[in-house]
Amino acid sequence: MSRDFYQSPKSSRIMRLFWKAAGADRYILERSTYGDQVKYLCLGGIIVATGLMAGLAGGYAFYTIFEPRGNAIDSFKTTAAIGGNHDITDLPTMAKAVIFGIIWGLIIFNIDRFIISSTGKGDGTEDITGKELKGALPRLLMGAIIAMTISKPVEIRMFKTEIDIKLHEKQIEQQQVYKAKTDSVFNSELVKKDKEIEKIEMELSNKRSRYQTLEQNYIEEARLVTVGPRALAIKQQMDGLAAEIKALEANPDYLRVKKEKEAIEDRRAAALNQSEKYAAGLDGLLERIKIGHEISGPAISWFITLLFMAIELTPIFFKLMLIKSPYDYMEENIKELIKAESGIEIQHNFYQDQQGHERDKVVQHQVIRLLKEKIALLEAQSQLSAAALEHWKEKKKESIVANPEAFVAESKVPHNDVTP
The missing domain is CATH 1.10.287 (Helix Hairpins)
Structure with missing residues (x-):
């Protein structure tokens, strides 16, 4: 937007994409300050990054669950034919994992976008009050759950080599136990x-x-x-x-x-x-998570989980800590203009409900106007109908006075005495 005192920066396509991810209004941001544009750019970037990480983690978890079972080191996973131990990928399972990862990433992206866009800006100060924290608690719990679902597949991928070695040892032990039981039975x-x-x-x-x-x-x-x-x-x-x-x-x-x-x-x-x-068959996602906890220990496991929780919950806390900027005032102004144009009046803290909570009174002036017009129209129609009946009655009286015998003869004919 062109002004004498300030020129709003032009937005790029990527910037507009991240704005949309953060649930920000492009029309307002393009007329706001550069600081507001960068703020919502970073917020949208975090949401997009979380969706991408969720997609990768979900796809890897899906592949780990449904990949062909074999020796943790040799059978389906590695081969020395090409000069060392290299992963062998099962292409059908990989294709399904990619599809699932994309769907899962979009689901988490959409949930994060809803959480961030529905989180208010608090009281417009840097302090997070108890009331603000209480209001954001459901969103924080949902974000924490999402962070944990993302962190576990990433954790087992980080320690994949160590987990494969430990899992191979457990598979050998399990194989020996199974052989011993088989021998004892036969x-x-x-x-x-x-x-x-x-x-x-x-x-x-x-x-x-x-x-x-x-x-x-x-x-x-x-x-x-x-x-x-x-x-x-x-x-x-x-x-x-x-x-x-x-x-x-x-x-x-x-x-x-x-x-x-x-x-x-x-x-x-x-x-x-x-x-x-x-x-x-011991090569499952749950077993890998258990071994990952054994290898990394509670401290590292919690550190990785807390890292993803910080990434997931940071936008919520930052929105509560943000100081009101020109974007916020412009957004409020546009909302008030739209309400005024629609004839909506809100009288804040107008009354208290039975629990003692202060409630706003919403007056729909446009609705009231239409309602009054409808009532007036119905009343006018009722008055006109009454006048028409009165006029008809007067004309009927004049016809009776002119020819009373016809009216008497007409009134004596039974309603059901009709011959075909």
Whole structure:
């Protein structure tokens, strides 16, 4: 705006964008001072930055929750094929995380914009009174919650390397615990089957040992003399024992127990192969937050949270501390002009309610004027209707005087005596 004593600076597109983010009026700011323009530029910049950080934190949290589970260091996360440990990104999950991050960032941006634009300017002094703080308390609580939701994903990203190492150790421990439990469950079944098999195998072992002894005796006997009665008797014992061994090896109960044992061992092997998968399921957002607290300690964790709370709550406190500037007076002036143009009168502290709170009286003069016009119009219409009825009555009387027989005949006709 051109003046003799002051020239308002021209605004850039980015400046106007930040003004809109802060909920400021561009029309007034372009006619205000440079200090007001910078003030709302910085305020909008904080809100935009908070939205961007919320989007990044939300997207990272979404990716951490829904990424493919694996070894915290090797399986899905890193590879040495390209010269070191580098992150492998799951593209479908990354695309979903980007979409969620944008939506989440816009939600937080919109909430912050509403919080800041709806926060009043207090009493126009640098002091924050108890009444001002009480009025801003709901906005402060909402801002604190938003700050905490942003800080936690950022915190686990800051300590990602340390968290991955610690998480890898926990996954190994979890895998060993799972293997131990799996072995304890299947070993009890295997022991029962081994006892059943052991009885038959001991008998088989004895028979095979006897067969080997007989075979050795038969060979020695055949060397000394020609095959005689003694050698034939040994051969007959060997054949009988071989038949017994063959029958025992083909025993259905023995074969059944061996198959059952093999099935149990296969199930145990399959369960043990799943141990890495179950251990990889430990790689969740909650577990990473817990490990992050263990690594950083309460002091650093609270420091990061308080840092984001300061960023989130600073605009609210600053708005309460701002001294009234030309922008504020111009804004109030425009509001009063709009109210005056609309015929709105506010009589401040006009009465007290039942709780003793002072209330303003709002007089809608435009409404009152229209209401009075409507009442006057209805009253005029009522008076005209009464005059018309009176005039009709006089004319009716004149017609009766001129022809009373017609009026009497007309009045005697029943209403329901109508022939088609």
